[in-house]
Amino acid sequence: MTVSEELVNRLSSETGRRLAERARLGRRRALQHISACCVTVTTDGEHTWEEYFDKTPTLSEIVKRVGGDVFIVSLGMKRKPLRQRLRLAFAAE
Secondary structure, three states, X not given: OOOOHXXXXXXXXXXXXXXXXXXXXXXXXXXXXXXXXXXXXEOOOOOEEEEEEOOOOOHHHHHHHHOOOOEEEEEEEEEOOHHHHHHHHHXXX
């Protein structure tokens, strides 16, 4: 009994796709743990400050934390500083 080359190629392709998908999901999970959503806000247009959220906030969550009299300058993901990640790792022990 022989295994056709077509079957071997198909199984190899499927395995490659599954491994790539697992790696992609792992990278997403890792990035979620080392990143935080950063919202930059201002009240006067000159001075800004950053508020960090564990997940992407809704507009009502931002207003609840910083108030309704601010302007949102930017919203994006930033990596947590290495010191903060180390502190969290030691606190988990």
